[in-house]
Amino acid sequence: MNDEDHSRWRPVYFRSHFLFPYFGTFAKSFFLLMKIRHMKSGIYAVVILAFISGCTGHDKTGREGHSGDQATLGGAPHWSYDGEESPEHWAELSPDFIACAEGHFQSPIDLETYEARKYHGDILEFHYHASPIDVVNNGHTIMANIEERNHLLVNDEQSYELLQVHFHAPAEHQIDGIVYPMEMHMVHVNEESEYAVVGIFIKEGAENAILKDLWECMPTEYYQHNHGKESCDLRALIPENHAVIHYTGSLTTPPCSEGVEWYVMETPIELSKKQVMDFKVLYDHNARPIQDPEGRVVEEFN
Numbered sequence: 639m640n641d642e643d644h645s646r647w648r649p650v651y652f653r654s655h656f657l658f659p660y661f662g663t664f665a666k667s668f669f670l671l672m673k674i675r676h677m678k679s680g681i682y683a684v685v686i687l688a689f690i691s692g693c694t695g696h697d698k699t700g701r702e703g704h705s706g707d708q709a710t711l712g713g714a715p716h717w718s719y720d721g722e723e724s725p726e727h728w729a730e731l732s733p734d735f736i737a738c739a740e741g742h743f744q745s746p747i748d749l750e751t752y753e754a755r756k757y758h759g760d761i762l763e764f765h766y767h768a769s770p771i772d773v774v775n776n777g778h779t780i781m782a783n784i785e786e787r788n789h790l791l792v793n794d795e796q797s798y799e800l801l802q803v804h805f806h807a808p809a810e811h812q813i814d815g816i817v818y819p820m821e822m823h824m825v826h827v828n829e830e831s832e833y834a835v836v837g838i839f840i841k842e843g844a845e846n847a848i849l850k851d852l853w854e855c856m857p858t859e860y861y862q863h864n865h866g867k868e869s870c871d872l873r874a875l876i877p878e879n880h881a882v883i884h885y886t887g888s889l890t891t892p893p894c895s896e897g898v899e900w901y902v903m904e905t906p907i908e909l910s911k912k913q914v915m916d917f918k919v920l921y922d923h924n925a926r927p928i929q930d931p932e933g934r935v936v937e938e939f940n
Contacts, residue, residue, distance in 0.1 A: 717892050718778075725926050728892050738894035744929035745887030746810035749902060754938040760880045761939050762836070762901060763791040766800065766872035773864045775857040778891065779804045779924050780917065782852055788872055790826050790834060792899070798826030798834045800872070807918050809839055810890050810925045811902050813883070818906055819914050821925075822875070823890075833889070834899040838877065843908030848874045853913055858920065877905035881940040890926045904940075 715731040717723045723731065729739030738744070769786040781804040788800040802825050809821035820840035827833055846853075848871055855864040881904040888896040909917075 715892075719924055719926075728894065731892070735892045735894065737888065737896060738892060741888055741894055741896050742932050743887055743896045743934065744894060745890050745898065745900060746812075746926060746928060747885070747887065747931045747934070748812040748815060748928050749883045749885070749936060751814055751883065751904075751938055754883060754936040757937060757939045759939060761793045761884070762880060762882060763794075764873055764876050765789045765791060766876070768869040768871045768873075771803075771852065771866060771870045773852055773855050773857065773866065775860055775862055775920065777860040779806065779921055780852075780856050781805075782870065784872070790824075790836065792834060792901075796828060796834075798828045798832075801825050801827055803872075803875075805840075805917060805921075806890075806925045807914070807922055808925050811837055811839075811900075812928060813839070813902070813904065820909065820917065822907070824875075832897065832899070834901065837900060837902040838875070839903070839906035840909050840914070841906040842911050842914055845910040846908060846913060849909065849913070853916060856916070856920065875907065877903050877907060879903075879905040881905060881938070884937045884939065885931075885934055887929075887934075904938075 715735070717728055717731055717735075719725065725738070728735045729737075766788040767786070769784050769788060771782040772785060773780065773782050775781075781802050783802045784800050790798045790800060792798065803822060804825070805820055805822055807820045809818040811821060818839040818841055822838045822840060824836040824838070825833065826835065851866040851868050852870060855866045857864050883900075883902045883904060885900050886896075887898050887900050888894050889898055
């Protein structure tokens with residue numbers, strides 16, 4: 639969904655654009671290195687990569703669209719994954735977050751395939767193409783806002799537009815009790831403002847060439863944005879095997895709103911061990927704990 643497109647509804651909390659003065663990539667890299675000189679050497683690698691890769695960087699104030707599924711707007715209660723603002727306390731931070739404690743269809747869950755209703759066929763059509771991305775460190779995750787229109791067609795009838803892609807470590811969902819090192823969420827919305835999220839597990843393996851440019855441009859400072867050198871081939875991120883598990887749940891972050899359609903791919907994609915570690919230098923536990931399925935129907939399409 640392009641920023642210039644005002645003719646259609648778009649959830650502004652995913653893209654609040656207020657600019658800081660631009661100080662230049664070299665200056666920001668230098669001062670950041672000074673600020674974090676006492677931390678792990680892995681951070682230096684991320685910063686140096688961002689500097690030499692030719693990423694276009696800029697800062698923006700305000701809380702960007704959250705980890706992903708929901709924004710934390712300026713002035714809204716701060717939440718996190720630690721201490722008194724951790725997931726078990728989210729509902730205490732604001733009346734708007736009450737569903738985090740009292741909802742009955744919360745996410746993530748352990749996807750038990752042996753309990754799932756089985757169906758044959760592919761219900762997802764990914765109408766994606768290579769698109770420029772705006773990569774932001776929003777204080778909860780690394781998120782890529784999609785700057786051109788891509789859409790997901792579900793069951794040949796419901797169309798959702800892709801808004802953004804973000805990452806969690808470890809994976810938020812489990813599949814038959816298995817916990818993957820990471821999970822990617824591709825967040826979509828339809829014209830009725832209803833959400834569909836495609837979850838893709840990530841395991842350690844070969845370097846992911848499709849995500850390489852995004853990884854090299856990961857901002858190390860909160861609320862900093864970078865643009866990669868190249869467009870991201872979103873279609874190539876989807877596993878060839880489209881076996882998917884569907885259930886109805888919620889956002890996995892405050893306000894934990896329910897009615898989200900989840901489509902979790904059973905086949906993981908790969909990142910190299912270094913790529914996984916580069917992300918974990920910034921976010922190594924940005925995952926909500928597993929929630930009670932409360933008898934929900936889980937469907938498997940294969």
